[in-house]
Amino acid sequence: MSFTRFDRYVDRHARSFTERLQDLCRMPSVAARGTGMRAVAEKVEQLLQRVGAGTRSFKIGSGFPIIYGECGAGPRCFLVYGHYDVQPVGQLTEWTSGPFAAVVEDGRLRARGASNSKGDLVARVSAVEAYQKTYGKLPVCLRFVVEGEDGLASPSLYRFAAENADLLRADGCVWDDGYRDTRERLVINLGFKGISFLELRCYGARTDLHSKWGGIVPNPAWRLVQALATVLSPKGVITIDGFGSHVAPLTSEDRQMLKSIELDEAGLRREFRIGSWLHGMTGRELAKELIFGPTCTICGIRTGHTEAGAKTVLPGAATARLDFRLVPDLTPGLIVELLRRHLDKRGFQDVEIIELGSAPYAKSSPSSMVARAAIESAGELYGREPLVYPLDPASGPVGAVCGANQPPMPVVSFGISYSGSNPHAPDENIRLDDFIQGIKYFGRVIHRLAALEDEDAAPKRAREPIALLNK
Amino acid sequence: MSFTRFDRYVDRHARSFTERLQDLCRMPSVAARGTGMRAVAEKVEQLLQRVGAGTRSFKIGSGFPIIYGECGAGPRCFLVYGHYDVQPVGQLTEWTSGPFAAVVEDGRLRARGASNSKGDLVARVSAVEAYQKTYGKLPVCLRFVVEGEDGLASPSLYRFAAENADLLRADGCVWDDGYRDTRERLVINLGFKGISFLELRCYGARTDLHSKWGGIVPNPAWRLVQALATVLSPKGVITIDGFGSHVAPLTSEDRQMLKSIELDEAGLRREFRIGSWLHGMTGRELAKELIFGPTCTICGIRTGHTEAGAKTVLPGAATARLDFRLVPDLTPGLIVELLRRHLDKRGFQDVEIIELGSAPYAKSSPSSMVARAAIESAGELYGREPLVYPLDPASGPVGAVCGANQPPMPVVSFGISYSGSNPHAPDENIRLDDFIQGIKYFGRVIHRLAALEDEDAAPKRAREPIALLNK
Numbered sequence: 054m055s056f057t058r059f060d061r062y063v064d065r066h067a068r069s070f071t072e073r074l075q076d077l078c079r080m081p082s083v084a085a086r087g088t089g090m091r092a093v094a095e096k097v098e099q100l101l102q103r104v105g106a107g108t109r110s111f112k113i114g115s116g117f118p119i120i121y122g123e124c125g126a127g128p129r130c131f132l133v134y135g136h137y138d139v140q141p142v143g144q145l146t147e148w149t150s151g152p153f154a155a156v157v158e159d160g161r162l163r164a165r166g167a168s169n170s171k172g173d174l175v176a177r178v179s180a181v182e183a184y185q186k187t188y189g190k191l192p193v194c195l196r197f198v199v200e201g202e203d204g205l206a207s208p209s210l211y212r213f214a215a216e217n218a219d220l221l222r223a224d225g226c227v228w229d230d231g232y233r234d235t236r237e238r239l240v241i242n243l244g245f246k247g248i249s250f251l252e253l254r255c256y257g258a259r260t261d262l263h264s265k266w267g268g269i270v271p272n273p274a275w276r277l278v279q280a281l282a283t284v285l286s287p288k289g290v291i292t293i294d295g296f297g298s299h300v301a302p303l304t305s306e307d308r309q310m311l312k313s314i315e316l317d318e319a320g321l322r323r324e325f326r327i328g329s330w331l332h333g334m335t336g337r338e339l340a341k342e343l344i345f346g347p348t349c350t351i352c353g354i355r356t357g358h359t360e361a362g363a364k365t366v367l368p369g370a371a372t373a374r375l376d377f378r379l380v381p382d383l384t385p386g387l388i389v390e391l392l393r394r395h396l397d398k399r400g401f402q403d404v405e406i407i408e409l410g411s412a413p414y415a416k417s418s419p420s421s422m423v424a425r426a427a428i429e430s431a432g433e434l435y436g437r438e439p440l441v442y443p444l445d446p447a448s449g450p451v452g453a454v455c456g457a458n459q460p461p462m463p464v465v466s467f468g469i470s471y472s473g474s475n476p477h478a479p480d481e482n483i484r485l486d487d488f489i490q491g492i493k494y495f496g497r498v499i500h501r502l503a504a505l506e507d508e509d510a511a512p513k514r515a516r517e518p519i520a521l522l523n524k
Numbered sequence: 525m526s527f528t529r530f531d532r533y534v535d536r537h538a539r540s541f542t543e544r545l546q547d548l549c550r551m552p553s554v555a556a557r558g559t560g561m562r563a564v565a566e567k568v569e570q571l572l573q574r575v576g577a578g579t580r581s582f583k584i585g586s587g588f589p590i591i592y593g594e595c596g597a598g599p600r601c602f603l604v605y606g607h608y609d610v611q612p613v614g615q616l617t618e619w620t621s622g623p624f625a626a627v628v629e630d631g632r633l634r635a636r637g638a639s640n641s642k643g644d645l646v647a648r649v650s651a652v653e654a655y656q657k658t659y660g661k662l663p664v665c666l667r668f669v670v671e672g673e674d675g676l677a678s679p680s681l682y683r684f685a686a687e688n689a690d691l692l693r694a695d696g697c698v699w700d701d702g703y704r705d706t707r708e709r710l711v712i713n714l715g716f717k718g719i720s721f722l723e724l725r726c727y728g729a730r731t732d733l734h735s736k737w738g739g740i741v742p743n744p745a746w747r748l749v750q751a752l753a754t755v756l757s758p759k760g761v762i763t764i765d766g767f768g769s770h771v772a773p774l775t776s777e778d779r780q781m782l783k784s785i786e787l788d789e790a791g792l793r794r795e796f797r798i799g800s801w802l803h804g805m806t807g808r809e810l811a812k813e814l815i816f817g818p819t820c821t822i823c824g825i826r827t828g829h830t831e832a833g834a835k836t837v838l839p840g841a842a843t844a845r846l847d848f849r850l851v852p853d854l855t856p857g858l859i860v861e862l863l864r865r866h867l868d869k870r871g872f873q874d875v876e877i878i879e880l881g882s883a884p885y886a887k888s889s890p891s892s893m894v895a896r897a898a899i900e901s902a903g904e905l906y907g908r909e910p911l912v913y914p915l916d917p918a919s920g921p922v923g924a925v926c927g928a929n930q931p932p933m934p935v936v937s938f939g940i941s942y943s944g945s946n947p948h949a950p951d952e953n954i955r956l957d958d959f960i961q962g963i964k965y966f967g968r969v970i971h972r973l974a975a976l977e978d979e980d981a982a983p984k985r986a987r988e989p990i991a992l993l994n995k
Contacts, residue, residue, distance in 0.1 A: 085832045141835055250836060259797035263948045264847050265917035267821030268813045269801050274822035275756055282753035285746055326730035330740050342739045350738030351745035352836050353828030361556045364612055365721060365823050365847045366948055376735050376836045446736035477734045477837055
C-alpha cells in the first residue's frame with residue numbers, strides 16, 4: 054500500500070495537529086497536584102470522539118478518570134495505551150518558558166507533558182484521523198486506554214485492568230514510551246522493567262533539635278545513611294541478601310538482540326554531561342547493564358535543614374525514596390521481603406519501609422505482531438533499522454494491562470520524543486518534525502497490524518465490538 | 525548588699541520589661557533572610573542608649589551591624605555578648621501562633637528569638653536600668669557587643685574582633701547561652717565546644733534524570749551516602765582517620781566537675797520524646813559524652829525529589845550538611861584537613877567539602893571572676909546550686925571574642941530559657957517568670973563582678989573608657 058495520500062494529508066494538517074497538541078499541553082494535569090485533571094480527561098475523550106471512537110470514562114474510587122475509546126473494526130484488535138497526566142514541574146526558575154505555555158521555538162514545542170506523553174497521544178489520534186480521511190475505516194479495532202495516574206504509579210489502572218479484563222482483551226498492546234536516540238534511531242521496546250518504589254523512614258526526637266545534642270540523641274539521618282550503605286556496595290552492586298539469586302540469566306533471544314544494540318555512548322554522555330559511565334563501563338557491558346541489570350536508585354533524601362542559613366540541627370526524621378527496576382524474575386513483593394529481612398538482620402528493625410508503588414516487568418517476543426509491525430514500519434518510514442530493546446529500562450503498569458490476557462499479550466512501545474526531551478526534568482520538549490513523523494509512522498503501524506500474517510501460534514478469535522455508553 | 529529595692533523595682537516594671545521584649549520579638553530578624561535587620565539593630569542601639577550607654581554601630585563589609593555599647597565605670601570591665609538575629613522559622617504550620625506575633629499564653633512568651641536570644645539581651649539591659657534606678661551608677665564597666673549574624677556563623681564578629689581588640693579588652697566575658705534544665709537548675713557554662721560546619725557535595729548528570737538510567741549513570745546520592753558511611757560507625761564512633769588522637773584527655777578539674785553533673789535523663793527523654801539515648805548510654809557515660817565528646821552530626825541532606833508524587837528520578841546532585849562540635853584539642857582547620865585526607869584515601873576525591881562556618885572551642889576556669897560571680901549569684905537567687913558545665917555542648921564565636929585578650933579572657937554563659945524553649949525549632953518560647961528572674965539574677969551578677977576579690981593571678985589594669993561616637 055502506498056502512503057502518499059496519507060502523508061500528504063498529515064503534512065497539510067501539520068499545523069492543526071500541532072495546535073491540538075499545544076491546546077492539550079496548555080491544560081496543566083500534574084497528577085501529584087490533582088487540579089485540572091477532569092478537564093484534561095474530558096478533552097482527551099473529545100479528541101477520541103472526534104475520530105469516531107466510542108468512548109467511556111471510568112472513575113475508580115477517588116482516582117482520576119480512565120478514558121477508554123474504541124474505533125475501527127476488523128478481525129484483530131489492539132490496545133493503545135496513553136496517559137494524560139504529567140510530571141510535577143519542579144523548579145520553575147529552571148524552565149526557559151512556562152511549563153504550560155507550550156511555546157514553539159526553533160522547531161521545538163516546550164511544555165510539561167509534550168514528550169511524556171501528550172505528544173504521543175495526539176500523534177496517534179491524528180494518525181487515526183488521517184487514515185480515515187484518506188483510506189476510510191480502520192482495518193483493525195484499536196482500543197485506546199488513557200489514564201491520568203502515570204505519575205502516581207497508576208493505582209486506578211491496576212483496578213481497572215483487574216475489573217475490566219474484557220475491555221483489555223486484544224492481540225497486542227502499543228505503549229507510549231520511546232524516543233529517537235542521539236543517533237536518530239527510533240527506539241522500540243519489547244517490554245519494560247518492573248518497579249518497586251519504596252520510602253525508607255527513620256525517626257529520632259519529636260522535632261529537629263539543636264545539634265549540640267548530636268553526641269547523645271539518636272540521629273535518624275545517620276541511621277538512614279548507615280542502613281542505605283548496606284544496600285549497595287561502592288562498586289554499585291546491590292548487596293541485599295539473596296537478591297542476585299533471583300535474577301534470571303539472559304535467554305538466547307536476549308543475547309541475540311543485545312548484539313545489535315550499541316548505545317551512542319558519547320552522545321548520551323554529552324547529553325547528560327557526565328565524564329564516564331558508572332564504574333567505567335563501556336560497550337556491550339554497558340548496554341547489558343542498562344537493559345538487563347536490576348537497579349536500586351536513591352531518588353531523593355530529605356532530612357533536616359538544607360536551606361539558606363547556618364541552621365545546625367539534629368534532624369527529628371529522615372526519609373529516602375528508593376526505586377528498584379526489576380528484570381526477570383524479580384517481583385515487587387520479593388523486593389520488599391528481601392529488603393526487610395536484610396535490614397532486620399543488620400539491626401535496622403527501626404527503619405520503616407513504605408511501598409509507594411510497584412509494577413511487574415513485561416517482556417515479549419520480537420516475532421509478535423505488534424513487534425513486527427513496529428519494526429518493519431520504522432525501517433520503511435525512517436529508512437533505517439530501529440534500535441530494538443528487549444526490555445525498556447523504564448517501567449509502567451504494562452504487566453497489569455497485558456496480563457488481562459492469558460497468556461499475557463505482547464507489548465511494543467515507541468514514541469515521538471528524542472534524546473533531549475527531558476521527560477522528567479525542566480524544559481521538557483519535543484521536536485515538531487518528530488511529532489509529524491510520529492503521525493505518519495503510526496499510520497503505517499495501523500496498516501501493518503491489519504495486514505501482517507500472524508506468525509504466533511494463538512488461534513484467531515472473532516472480535517465483538519464492545520457496547521460503549523456514548524456510542 | 526541587699527537586693528530588696530532592686531527586686532521591687534524589677535517586679536514593679538515587669539510588665540513594661542516584658543512589653544519591651546515583645547516589641548523586639550515582633551521585629552523579624554532572620555539573618556538568613558536578611559530583611560528587617562537594620563531596624564532591629566537600631567532598636568537594640570536605642571535600648572542601650574536608654575540606660576545611658578555610649579553606643580556605636582559597626583558595619584563590616586556587607587554584614588549586619590554589630591552594636592557596641594558601653595555603660596558604667598569601675599576598675600573592672602566585662603564584656604556582655606548578645607545577638608539580635610534569630611533562626612529561620614521553619615514550617616509555619618508547625619507553630620501554634622505566628623513566630624513574630626510574640627503571643628503571651630500561660631505565662632509563656634512564644635516567638636522566634638524569645639529564647640535565642642532577645643530575651644537575654646532585654647533582661648540584661650533591664651537589669652542595668654533597675655540597678656541604676658535603685659543604686660545609681662554601675663560599679664563596673666560593661667561592654668555590650670550585640671551582633672546580627674549568630675545564624676550565619678558570625679562572619680562580621682570575627683572580623684570585628686580581629687580589628688577592634690581594644691574594644692574587647694576586659695576581665696571576662698558573659699555569654700548569652702543557657703537555660704534552666706528539666707529540674708529547674710540554672711545551667712552555667714564555663715566554655716563552649718568549637719564547631720566546624722561543612723557541606724559535602726556530589727555531582728552526577730547535569731540535571732535530575734529519569735531513574736531508568738540508574739544502572740549506568742553515576743548517582744551522586746549513592747556516592748554521598750557511601751562517603752558519609754565511612755565517617756561514622758553504626759555505633760556512633762567518628763571513624764575519620766587520625767581523629768581520635770587529637771582529642772585531649774580530661775583534666776583533673778574536668779573530672780571533678782563531671783562528678784557533680786547529673787543529667788535529668790528521664791526529663792530530657794520526655795522532652796525529646798526518645799526511648800533511649802544513643803547506643804543506650806546512661807549516667808556518667810552519657811554526661812561525659814554530651815560535654816566532652818566531639819560530635820559529627822548530619823544536619824541535613826538534600827537530593828532528588830522528595831515531595832508529593834511518585835517522581836522517580838536519578839538525582840543530578842546531592843548535598844549533606846555536617847557539623848562537628850569540637851573539644852580540646854580539635855580545631856576547625858584540622859577537621860577539614862583530616863576529613864579531606866580520609867575521603868581521598870577511600871577514593872572519594874570527587875566529594876567536595878565546602879566550609880560553611882567555624883569557631884574554635886573556648887574553655888575557662890571555675891575560679892575566674894565571671895564564673896564565681898555567676899555561680900554564687902545563682903546559689904543566692906535561686907536557693908540551689910546551679911549546674912556548672914565545664915563546656916557547653918553548643919558553640920559560638922566565643923573563642924574569637926575572648927581571644928582578643930591574651931591570654932584569652934575567661935567566659936561564662938547563662939540565660940533565661942528553660943528546657944522546653946525550642947530555640948532552634950517551632951514554638952520557641954520562654955517563661956515570663958524566668959525572664960523576670962533573669963533580670964534579678966543579672967543585677968546580682970553585676971554587683972559581684974565589681975565586689976569579688978580577684979583570685980586570678982593577672983595584675984589589675986586601670987580601664988579607660990573608650991571614646992564612642994555618640995557619647
